[in-house]
Amino acid sequence: MRQGTGLRRRGCGERLRCGRHLSYLRESGVADADISQRYPCWPMSYDHRTIEAKWQQRWATERTFSVSVDESRPKFYNVSMYPYPSGELHMGHLRNYTYVDLLTRYRTMQGYNVLSPMGWDSFGLPAENLAIETGIHPRVSTESQIEAMKGQLRSLGAVYDWDRELASHQPEYYRWDQWLFLKLYERGLAYKEKAPVNWCPNDQTVLANEQVVDGHCERCGAQVERRELSQWFFRITEYADRLLDDLDRLDEWPDRVRTMQRNWIGRSEGASFTMQVADTDLAFEVFTTRPDTIFGMTFAVLAPEHPLVEEMVAGTEVEEEVMGYRRRAASMSEMDRVAEGEKSGVFTGRYAFNPVNERKVPIYIADYVLMGYGTGAIMAVPGEDQRDWDFAEKYGVDIIRTVQPPEDFEGKAYTGEGVAINSDFLDGMDRETAIDTMASWLEERKVGGPTLNYRLRDWLISRQRYWGCPIPMIECGECGLVPVPEEELPVELPDIDDFRPEGQAPLAAVESFVNTTCPRCGGPALRETDTMDTFVDSSWYYLRYTDPNNADAIFDRDKADYWMPIDQYIGGVEHAVLHLLYARFVTKVLHDMGLVSVEEPFARLFTQGMLVKDGAKMSKSRGNVVAPDPYYERFGADAVRLFELFMGPPTDDAIWSDHGVEGTSRFLDRLWDAVTGEIGEIHPGSPTDPDRDLRAETHRTIQKVTTDIDRFAFNTAVPALMTLTNLLVDRLREGLSREVFDEVVGILLHLLSPMAPHVAHELWEMTGHGTMLATEPWPAWDADLAKRDVVTMIIQVNGKVRDKVQVDADISSDDAETIARERDRIRDWVDGGEVRKVIVREPNLVNFVVS
């Protein structure tokens, strides 16, 4: 019992011991000494446990947020990125889910048919690694973690259409991964190839280029090795141009993400041409973005792995040296190669002809040329390329400038603009003209021509792991690679006991899985034992949500067309390239197959900031996670939600603070007390002037909260409600008319409903309303009411504020100036000087410029 103001608090009042809280801590096994000491008891005005359970139950049983196609209402498809079921949500995750839930509720109240589904990216390494450690089957651990996470989401008050729940590891889902694979294969977009790949020795699997960060495995941090393996790829490069060009259409994506994708695709325009190797019938192709500098070529360089190298040096006296260099380069990671700093290379003893002037130039191999980009061979023009300059300087090769540098240029290679010199028919041309002229020259003589090149590589999808979707292919000694017939899908993942990968997929050891018959000739054959990259699973799930239980097709086109594209997609910026690029690619392929109308899946993307604690991103690996459960218990989900919204701009990183939750909890208490009549007085009389001011402020608040939510400024929408509540409390203390009280409280609860839904719903019911607040219409503001009659006009002298005065909002310019001039304080400042200019911005400001 609380004393002093007569308000009842449900706290226990004991500072050091609160039986209910301590027993909760014991029962739940929450080892959070810090918060148990800080909040032995947190008295609150309302019983959050009861009302949260009540409303969560009602939203679920009344299926308030389960939706279906409804052409009569505008749709709003609201999705947060497919989460991996780690089983442990922390406050950083909740930030994301709070935003998503707020939008679901807000748009629902605005009359939209809102689809907000949830599902699980449930294949992947953590469960498999846990299985290796503990022997627990990944399915068992994954499914229990899914249940745990669902519980945490429910406790937050997050509402989803659970009828559409998906999980990648279920055969009903991954069957369509396999179907998708077969369709890509049919269209020539899936292929198997022996290629040097990134091998993670820790995870015992290959990685896509995108999953290698600074030469290390993105997941586990182990140094990645290069291996030559036969692997499955998706031909995403075929879509490089469309993926790049369509970025321009995604104008509701953050520029940052679009830039990152542009850089990742890395299109460069240039020319390629063939160079003949002297004294042999060998030839190789080079790519350059600077065909205008071709007369400056003084040598050529092949990547050490270039397929021609072996033939070029076979039987020559440099063979041993060249092949030795090649082996050393191969054994080094790209990271180390770069880290070496100084250029290195070996002369092959061979020369090639420059096609424009038939000049013979020496051919080197050097590891600064990468096999994976362009043609793996370059023309070296040290005059205009710093890398080539460095190499030429070290190995004593000629340097010819073919672009005139400015007179004061003091650097080495000149890469800027200038006219061509020492370049025969290009001399005097500017860069652009010279590039075009040379490209056509090459084309006319059939030695080359304009070429586009991409940094983007094909998507390597094979993984030598167990807990993933099996690749539905069969290798037959007679027929070669044969796809599994569609009607035999899914190829189910067999149950196994030993999950240890030993250089090959664990499935390879499962004879009953591997041995099969060829669907074409009926002879004995072997199944593919690699599984797919989990990014395949997450590249189309949002389409499946639109028709999640379809047993005959991946999804129904009409349903997908109704819901797609996603109107709001929310997730972390860490997926800016990987997931978002793959999903865009797969959507385009499905579009090309005639399965869906949209070409871009995500109309509007929002990337939220990280949550920081102790100076680092909140993450399990850093050991600084704040689990939500003890906070739900003490403050309730609504206070947690409000603080998640309040803590800062959603795009920015934010810092977790226990005290912040105390603040939002106090706010809800104050609101509760005000609405339930615990504070002040409500009288039946007609509204007074201050009552009408409160009403006006309420309508201004509708406007502010509405526009703030629309611009994702949740951190200012919450304070708007706090301010209004504070004003309401002030009015109540002096006595407020019933009429105004009812209107203000009604509006306040509507505005609060998407942010703190349990308290809002309970209070809505307690104030005598039988309707479900969640489906009440969002309030509209009355512009006349919201308009201010009187405003504060500031009066400046030489730009400094010297006085303020209340004036009518529709004051004329002349009146404003007259009033300002007549103020005593202004006279004091103006007297003795000459007023040279008066700036009037009625009704807000008058500024006297005095000398």
Added chain:
RNA sequence: GCCCGGAUGGCGGAAUGGCAGACGCUGAGGUCUUAAAAACCUCUGUCCCAAGGGACGUGUGGGUUCGAAUCCCACUCCGGGCACCA
């Protein structure tokens, strides 16, 4: 190296050309209480002043403007992305 973003009280932040510091937290004092907790009230950027008030103040230096946290130029620091990509 290149590209992008950021820097505002003791803290999170607000203000997008017009009252800098909304709102919240923290801290100090007070009311109530035997006492504490909770709640409530007052104060809480720095400096000067008995007071009324004044000066300074949004990373640093310059500029534009009647007026700049906000626009422009240069710099410093922090964060992110890309990087022998021909």
